[in-house]
Amino acid sequence: MGFLSKDEFFEVVEEISGKRLNKNQKKAISYPLKPLKVVAGPGSGKTEVLVLRALYFMTVKNLPPKSIFLVSFTRKAANELLSRIVSYCGKLKEINRSISLEPYELYCGTLHSLAARVMDEFQYGKYEKYRLISDFERQLFIYREFSEEIERGEGPFFEAFKREDDTPLSRLSLLSFLFDFLTQNMVSEESLKESSNEVLAQAGNLYSKYVKVAKNNRFLDHSLLERMFYKFLKSEEGKLFLNGDGSDYFPGIKAVLVDEYQDTNPIDEKIYFKLAEGSKNLTVVGDDYQALYRFRGAVVECFINFERRCKKALLKNSKENPGTVKLLENYRSDKSIVAFINYFMKKHRKNKEFSETWKKLSTDKKVLWNSGIDSFSELKGAVFEVKGSNELLADFTAKLVKSLKDRGVIEDYSDAVLLLPSTREKDYEGKKTLAALIREKFEEEGIGVYNPRSKAFKERKEVYTTVRALLRIVPPHTSMDNELLLNLKAGKEDSSFPQDLLEELKRGLLKGELSILEAFYRLIPPLIGEFKKLTEIEKFNLARLSQLISAVENLARKEIDKFEDLEEKLRELSEELSLDVKEPEGLSSEERERWLRLITSRLLSFVEFYRSFLPLLIGGEVDQEELPGVPPSYFPLMTIHQSKGLEFPIVLVGEVDGVSSDMRLSKFEDLFKDFLPYRVENSWERSAIDAVKKFFVAYSRAIYALVILIKDRIDYDEKRPWKSAAFPGFDHDGNSKFKNLFIKRLESEAGKDS
Structure with missing residues (x-):
């Protein structure tokens, strides 16, 4: 009872x-x-x-x-x-x-x-022997253990997934995806290795090596943890x-x-x-x-x-x-927003090219309006469309949000949000995206922008300044990428750190008396003085950087166990790094063993700093540290995935033609289809339907108003239907026809009488 x-x-x-x-x-x-x-x-x-x-x-x-x-x-x-x-x-x-x-x-x-x-x-017992590693540490680990495969990219598996912009980092991403995919789908490495298909056989050998290396190094990634x-x-x-x-x-x-x-x-x-x-x-x-x-x-x-x-x-x-x-009763959104998302999904489901796949991947349903919010009566709608160039859309967004705040329509800039398929600030050609243009416009207005997934972590001033300082004091190694270092060191010398402090830290590192992480912490006080008062975002980014440096040192500590003769390894590393490491006098045998392990791991971390940390930090796509919530007085830019489970009074959705199909995933599903617990069919159609679902999530975050930002010219491609997923019924002529139908059908689509 x-x-x-x-x-x-x-x-x-x-x-x-x-x-x-x-x-x-x-x-x-x-x-x-x-x-x-x-x-x-x-x-x-x-x-x-x-x-x-x-x-x-x-x-x-x-x-x-x-x-x-x-x-x-x-x-x-x-x-x-x-x-x-x-x-x-x-x-x-x-x-x-x-x-x-x-x-x-x-x-x-x-x-x-x-x-x-x-x-x-x-x-x-088995778990107690292992350590759960972070995503960045896992990338460092794969980069080190599969260095030859990543550098050369040879064999049928790599050939099958070769890209035009094939690079070591793209091959690292491919391997990381492979290992997660096979673990999540419980695919046996042994069954793949026995396959007569050379692509599958190499994939099986790569995965088998990863599992064994993870076991030998006693670490678990998140997928292996589930296994x-x-x-x-x-x-x-x-x-x-x-x-x-x-x-x-x-x-x-x-x-x-x-x-x-x-x-x-x-x-x-x-x-x-x-x-x-x-x-x-x-x-x-x-x-x-x-x-x-x-x-x-x-x-x-x-x-x-x-x-x-x-x-x-x-x-x-x-x-x-x-x-x-x-x-199905919606207690969040305005009546016309509910009508909009119902009409949006209905038109897509009726598309003949995809109707059969829709039936397999979803159940037909209607969202019922029950929020009591009805802006339609006063505003004649809560769903608006703005069309123009990216520059015009960025200017419009900044002025709209500022005006809403100034007039008291919203209490804080964080009451509005811009949702995008991707919030990176540069596209793959290095050009500024809508996210970058909007950030610049808001900053011109004196408004901060919160965009933790901009892929611009390395460009944050507090991160860039600190990494440049570390480059001046961490002993150089032959594995360092000289072009990468030249780019990092280019420009005016930074004056955030006292020269005598840098010299002191450099001496400590050269003698093996300091770790990189200890040197990093010594750099923070003057950095705070230079930036006067660090913002919450800057504090979290420095905390994130410390986690990444810690991952390098964890990797170095784990590598120590591989060497039978630590003295020989220490001599080898000292020569490579041109260091003069002297053993303290009067150590007992036990103290000497501890000292050897400590110093050798520190020197290994110097090597890893150049060999893997810098290439992944600068050349990879490290995100900023995400705060528990959007900081007050900041305007948030979020990916649609980030917005899942959230709601905002005002939602703007941009880059509506910016959804890309995951061709790699489709190829994986096709390649491993005989080994998957679910037979995945219609992979091509799934990409279009996935895009529609993404915009359904974006549009349904809005409470009072939904603003859709559309480029004045969008080049649609019938071969890439997901490009028009943001629009009802794949209407390539724009939304004017939809708008008229939408107003006529408002009452019935809202489902109030249901």
Whole structure:
């Protein structure tokens, strides 16, 4: 028996939140402890439903918090879920003293964070020997271990994916993608190696080498972490976690809830079914119209076919079938915005060229307006189109947002957002993009712009200045790219750092008395003095740079174990770096061993600084550190992927012809089709449909107004249909026809009468 009855529960939570739950929300929250699929459209309150379903399990069904496994797609979303649950629990305890819950015992987080937490808690022997590495450290590692393959790019696999702008960094990206793709789809390296297809065989050999090298170096990337977690769930320790032992400390897993299930990949699916194997209590929430992460291995069929897949995995000996609840009422957006997104999807679904693929990759549905926001009556619409050159659109955006703020329409610049397929500030030809032009226009107006995924991390003043200073003090190595260094050192000498400090740090590094990271921290105080007062963004970027430098030193420390004779390696490195490293006198044998390891790893980090760190930092695409939220008084530029799960009063969407097809992914799906757990068909059509879904997500972020920025000239290409995905019905003549139809159909498309 729980703390509350079902009716008491709904009465209390509605009193706490001040909001009334609709019939389908209540149905999803109180559905029996059985498999359930919740189809949740944009603005439908799915986060609240997940929170209240977990709370319902604890207060009505009396499930211990430690028996609930709640998964979200991002750390930010997971923190929001847990924060709401904690808040509800606190208020419930005030209302009903008999309620005693410890919500922090709940397993709530991303799948990666939960996998690491669980294996650590249950002292899984295999996991204890490994270390989870960051994405940048992984890139450094691949760059080092596959240096020959990356430099030469030889063999049928590399030939199959050769690009016009083929470079070592593009081949690094290819290998990184290959290793993730094969792990996420649970493809066996041995089966590939045995293939008569030379491309597959080389791919299998490359993947086999990666897995072995990762094992030998005792590291896990995020995909390998999931693979290990699945193995853990089948181990003795995993059985204790899943089934419990009857005690309060090990209650077992009695409920699994998964958010954003449309972006699940095959290994994730296996894990979720295994987690729910005993309880059969699996709730998945998602929306196939918002499936965005195919490029990261997500397979939307996991969500589309959930009922059938779950029946086979969890209910094969039962007459019962998984339940389905639809949450389609939109509590976020203006009436005409809801009408717009309905019309937008309807026209695309009716396109004859793609209609059959649409049926396989989504379910037909209509978003229902229930926000009460109706700008249409006063403004004759909340969806607007602005057409012009990129320069004109940038000028318009800056003036519009500034005017809205000046007139008090929005309280802060962060109440508006510009969403783009990509927010990089230079295209692949080095030309300025719309994102760069808009940033410049806002800065002319004295308004800061927040764009952490601009791919311009290396160009931030605080980053560039610090890296140049490090170049002046880190001992040079023969592996350094001279052209790269000349570009970095070009221009006026920076005066941010006192010369005597640089000389002191250089001497410390030359003698092996300082690490690069220690020197970096010594550079920060004068940098703060030069910039007077660092902004939050500058602080986070310097923290990000310290993480990247730390990754280099971690890599060097791990490499130490490879050398049998550290003294010989130290002499070799000292000669390569032209260093005069002297051993301190009076060391015991144990102290000498520690000193040898420390100094050798430092010298190895100097080598890696030039050999891999600088090429990846300067030539790669390192993003800035993302803040927990948009800083006040900044105007945010976001990728459409970043905006997932967010909402803004004013949304502008640009670069509507800027969506590209992921040709590499399509080739991967075709090449490995016989080894994938899902047979991927219609890869070409998927690219167009993926683009449409991307704009559906962008358009549905808007609360009061949606402004679509369109270039005055867009060159459409019938061979690349995703280029026109932003427009309803692939209407290449623009939106004038759509606009007239849209106004006529407003009432019926909004779905209010439904």
